[in-house]
Amino acid sequence: MAKYSEKFKLMIVKEYQEGKLGYRRLAKKYGMNDTKLMRRWIKVYEQFGANGLMSKRHKETYSVQFKLNVIRFMERTGSSELETALQFGLTSPPLISSWKKAFLEGGAGALEKPKGRRQSMSDKAENRRKQPKEEKDVTHEQKLERENELLRLEVEYLKKLRAFQMDPEGYLEKHKQRYHSNSKKISD
Structure with missing residues (x-):
């Protein structure tokens, strides 16, 4: 493109x-x-x-919960990527497509993967040599804490989804979400 x-x-x-x-x-x-x-x-x-x-020189990072909210909103309302992006203040609608693809392929965990250049094999080997054993244990513990946090977020999301399903109008009114109408002008 x-x-x-x-x-x-x-x-x-x-x-x-x-x-x-x-x-x-x-x-x-x-x-x-x-x-x-x-x-x-x-x-x-x-x-x-x-x-x-403006093209973003500094890429913004979004939380897993934010990404899940965006994806669920799009599914729930049937909004397009553009409408959803505008609703959540995103200037790049294709970003939502990549989040959705990652979520479908790998679940919520796939949404937390960092973007950017991957480390080469020699970089990984060097990092392993420099990293003390205690840090590896802490990293594993941190991973478990992160997974626990994601599960809590997912449960919280499901509670909100259930509340929405029971009373969509009341839920939307409570959270003051607005839907954007289509463009005012008609193309020729």
Whole structure:
């Protein structure tokens, strides 16, 4: 997929907001095959302003519970990735897709895996040599504590899900969740 500059994205959004061209004509004008990206840029801009279109140099990290909440919300409401991202303040809807895939393949534990460059075999061997035996035991204990915490979070989530299933309107009113409507403009 082509990488577009923030300046280009902002130009597209501004031109769309002028109201002279719809999604398809703008896509054709700028040689884009699909309007999906353009639609996302416009919705993200409407929600977060120009900062929403900026590429993130510093990647934000999200808790496992947050990721689970996002995935469950999307499943429960039938919202699209874009609608869900906007609901949770995320500027990158494809992030949700990767979380969902990881969750389906490996459960909640797969959501806590750190992203980034993997260590080479020589780096791992060197780290093992430097690490004292006591630290290995503590690491195992910390892993068990983390797993216990995740299980507690899952139980808490299931309680909230049950409350939602019993009274969806009351639950949503209590938590003041809002649903975003579709774009106001109709494409040509």
